Amino acid sequence: MINQLVEVDKMEEECGVFGIYSRENNVALNTYWGLYALQHRGQESAGIAVTNGSWMDVSRGMGLVSEVFRHQLPDLPDQHIGIGHVRYSTTGSSSLMNTQPLKVKYSGGHISLAHNGNLTNARVLREEMEEQGSIFQTTIDSEVIVNLIARSRKATLEEKIVESLSQIEGAYCLVIMTEEKLIGVRDPHGLRPLCIGKVKDGFVLSSESCALDTVDAEFVRDVEPGEMVIIDHTGITAERFGDKANQALCVFEYIYFARPDSIIDGQSVYQARFEMGRTLARQSGLKADLVISVPDSGTTAALGFSYESGVPFAEGLIKNRYIGRTFIQPDQKDRDRSVKIKLNAIKSVVKGKSVIMVDDSIVRGTTSGKIVRMIREAGATAVHMCVSSPPIIYPCYYGIDTSVRKELIAATKSVEEIRDFIGADSLHYLTIEGLATSLKTVQDKKMCYACFNSEYPGSTPCEQHCGGNKYVFEQEGPL
Numbered sequence: 001m002i003n004q005l006v007e008v009d010k011m012e013e014e015c016g017v018f019g020i021y022s023r024e025n026n027v028a029l030n031t032y033w034g035l036y037a038l039q040h041r042g043q044e045s046a047g048i049a050v051t052n053g054s055w056m057d058v059s060r061g062m063g064l065v066s067e068v069f070r071h072q073l074p075d076l077p078d079q080h081i082g083i084g085h086v087r088y089s090t091t092g093s094s095s096l097m098n099t100q101p102l103k104v105k106y107s108g109g110h111i112s113l114a115h116n117g118n119l120t121n122a123r124v125l126r127e128e129m130e131e132q133g134s135i136f137q138t139t140i141d142s143e144v145i146v147n148l149i150a151r152s153r154k155a156t157l158e159e160k161i162v163e164s165l166s167q168i169e170g171a172y173c174l175v176i177m178t179e180e181k182l183i184g185v186r187d188p189h190g191l192r193p194l195c196i197g198k199v200k201d202g203f204v205l206s207s208e209s210c211a212l213d214t215v216d217a218e219f220v221r222d223v224e225p226g227e228m229v230i231i232d233h234t235g236i237t238a239e240r241f242g243d244k245a246n247q248a249l250c251v252f253e254y255i256y257f258a259r260p261d262s263i264i265d266g267q268s269v270y271q272a273r274f275e276m277g278r279t280l281a282r283q284s285g286l287k288a289d290l291v292i293s294v295p296d297s298g299t300t301a302a303l304g305f306s307y308e309s310g311v312p313f314a315e316g317l318i319k320n321r322y323i324g325r326t327f328i329q330p331d332q333k334d335r336d337r338s339v340k341i342k343l344n345a346i347k348s349v350v351k352g353k354s355v356i357m358v359d360d361s362i363v364r365g366t367t368s369g370k371i372v373r374m375i376r377e378a379g380a381t382a383v384h385m386c387v388s389s390p391p392i393i394y395p396c397y398y399g400i401d402t403s404v405r406k407e408l409i410a411a412t413k414s415v416e417e418i419r420d421f422i423g424a425d426s427l428h429y430l431t432i433e434g435l436a437t438s439l440k441t442v443q444d445k446k447m448c449y450a451c452f453n454s455e456y457p458g459s460t461p462c463e464q465h466c467g468g469n470k471y472v473f474e475q476e477g478p479l
Helices: 027-037 122-131 142-151 157-165 210-214 252-257 269-284 299-309 337-342 366-377 415-422 432-438
Strands: 002-004 015-021 045-051 056-062 081-087 102-106 109-119 170-177 182-186 195-199 202-206 218-222 227-232 235-240 290-293 317-319 326-328 343-345 354-359 382-387 426-429
Touching: 015 027, 015 109, 015 170, 015 182, 027 045, 027 081, 027 202, 027 210, 045 109, 056 109, 081 109, 081 170, 102 142, 109 122, 109 142, 122 142, 142 157, 157 182, 157 227, 182 202, 202 210, 202 227, 252 269, 269 299, 269 382, 269 426, 269 432, 290 299, 299 354, 317 366, 337 343, 337 366, 343 366, 354 366, 366 382, 366 415, 415 426
Parallel strands: 290 354, 354 382, 382 426
Antiparallel strands: 002 326, 015 081, 015 202, 045 056, 045 081, 102 109, 109 170, 170 182, 182 227, 195 202, 195 218, 227 235, 317 343
16 A cells, blocks of 8 residues: 555645746756755645746646656746645645645636645635636645636736735735746735745746755745735735734744744744744753754754754654655554664664754654654653643644544643653653744744644634644535
């Protein structure tokens, strides 16, 4: 049976988007490089669309960027605009029909769209459009946006997009390509990141600044919440379509999702994680022989913990970085094998030592328990689990694949009960206040902490109907 590589016990991001406008650069190749830099944001599928002003070519497939484009990139003579997408599904199953960018023909020509986020009212909008005769080819919420744009009777594409955005709710960052324009959109809450870069004769849009570095683009600025940017042969212009008063960037971008070398809304991701580790060390007051991390996402916080506590850092776990998208799932009698394929303890480092193990989060607790047991079996005398985020108590509806609330371990168990469940000698979480103080250059009031405190910045679907259900458009019978 072919299945996901390892039982996932992390908050998982939906996707990453990238776009480039340039008449001198190979836009397909630059988009490929950009998606490589954003691969951490989605490993299920990848796609690239390009245009030369007359035609559009789209290539999409299942797997990593290197797998999908192993043989050939989209190719058009005189191509000057390209957009790309890497996906982790939060609405719609992991299948070829749900890969992006989407491409459609409408009265004004062709558009191609890539989306990062999750619409909280997609179910209602899709039901209304289907009743009016619309036919959908996928089970992803991104197709709802494309349909709204195509159905709009406004005169210009920009007006069509703005009218469509007024009808959708939730989280979205979009890159949209026409035959002559590259357009970027960030939702009014700014829940997902999007930034602008400059190349010699054009501009780049990307979910993270690390992809700008990959294509030698100079960082210009972040797209503001509630802003649409339009790039064409005349340069770049911006238009506001929403009030940014209630900004709420997802704090998990800093905790886990983003690459450490990215800067989002002025805040270094690396520095934020390092400060989270330092704050966690002060709050826990723990001392031991070694600090180790659960690589790679827990490493920067572990370095900060070591720096603040004075306890030396060592590599106690090694991560196998050469694993593809799928593998043959171990049978039920060997449940720990999936974790051991991905991680292995270094016995010479942890044997006979008391260990502080730092990870970024605990979602269900199943994987954490297996790793704790692995460290013990390698000879550690004690394993203290430290988490550089608060307990995840509530589900996310804005583009993160979390379980319904009853499956979040912190929603049903106390910290002591979680400690007992994972088998650690002690368990320490970073507090919400400690997390906020670790973000030095972004304002606390402009962050979303909803998965910790249930203070959602916008509308949420009813959990009993579709919250936590990525397959909402694949259910049998009427919606």
